Amino acid sequence: MKAFTYERVKTPAEAAASARLSSEAKFIAGGTNLLDLMKLEIETPVHLIDVNGLDLNHIDATDEGGLRIGALVRNTDLAADPRVRRDYAVLARALLAGASGQLRNQATTAGNLLQRTRCPYFYDINQPCNKRLPGSGCAALEGFSRQHAVVGASEACIATHPSDMAVAMRLLDAIVETVDPDGKQRKIPIADFYRAPGNTPHRETVLTPGELIVAVTLPAPLGGTHIYRKVRDRASYAFALVSVAAVVLPDGSGRVAFGGVAHKPWRQAEADAQIPHGAQAVYDQLFSHAHPTPENAFKLTLAKRTLASALTEARART
């Protein structure tokens, strides 16, 4: 691990002021992904700003009937919150489908959104990777690509976003609240939070240098039946090959988002509108521009069948 300087901060303003000092400073909260990457020298911040002392670990009801989740709320605590379990079951289910008990105890809400891909070529510093080293190429295109994206990818990068939680957040239209080093606050709809890889896969989100996530806000509950169906190589503690988050309402309408298939949670309003017409119609809308590799083409069949299974279960329970 490369050396870095370290400080603890107590307020978002202190964090911002410190972040302004170096473009290669990083915030650390749970650290479960960042330290993993620092040990491999994939991430090499010169300064770590420990934000665990910020008062951002509450879940509060909003005036609009939703929930405002502090950036530092741990994954375990978010999944265990009675309001989340009752009103946002898809989020609790997605959280519990991810990682291990130990990691969920440490990992935070904001950190989960900012996880880096687990693409093996991103992790191997001896391999070309446009996400890690822009312009170096993508070893996954001709390599082992079983886990990789089938839709939304580019010639520069076919990595997937690893988070389960983010898929549920996208389904629920969560809002990411931030503050930048000038103290300017903004609210970013999660639909706009992740960038398409294009020619700049190293730029993953719309966050600006030093911008700190302070909360993630959920709108009022949708009601309906909530499903999070994750398909993976092991029954537990593995990243998704394909995952489906779905909410189906009593009138047959609903929402669907996929994980494991793209660089971000994969959802389209046009596909949601097809839910009353069945899984095939939803699938056709979401994956009409799919571009799988020979190794991961199976994900398309898997996506269609997992969606059909999830919608069937949702309708049976609605």
Place this chain on the structure above:
Amino acid sequence: MSNQGEIPENNHPGQSQHPDFSLSRRTLLKVGAATAATAAVPTGTALAQPTRAVTPAPEILPLTLKVNGKSHQLDVDTRTTLLDALRENLHLTGTKKGCDHGQCGACTVLVDGRRINACLTLAVMHQDAEITTIEGLGTPDNLHPMQAAFIKHDGYQCGYCTPGQICSSVAVLKEIEAGVPSHVTLDLVSSPEMTDEEIRERMSGNICRCGAYSNILAAIKDAAGEVKS
């Protein structure tokens, strides 16, 4: 550490801290910011780059670690993980280093009563936290019930993963009692039950390459008392 050879002579572990240390760090950061002006990337997407800010000299910070009820004053390199601080600085070698990347669970310890991977957290992030390791759960003369159950049920073969398994399983029972749901909890709204399936799912972050899982499950069930099958 991979680059211990770069530690300058005037800044090695164990040396007392100067009061102006933070000042020198600030100065360093300003220099770093100036040299990195052409390489700005958004926080959250930093990556290996051809040009980068100069890696600072290793920083040694004073730290109070409360482990198994006892406070320890340490000077640690900021890069030191909690796992390495326990093993190398405090010589509490019961906590094991397996993968060192949060995948195997051998390093599981309890921090303020919650189980975490000690390999994926920095020691300096745990100033004043209450840390419990396998040495703090029980002793050979006064075993924790979970330790006794692992012995009784032969819940290990080589034993390397065992301290992590035991720390994790002590926390698992508390998590179920506290009503924390899991991936296999059928009804999210009501409290989870103590079943084989629940225990197996919750222990999935602890890998045993000897494959002692069935005996580990038996030990945890024994320590838990009544378990629904």
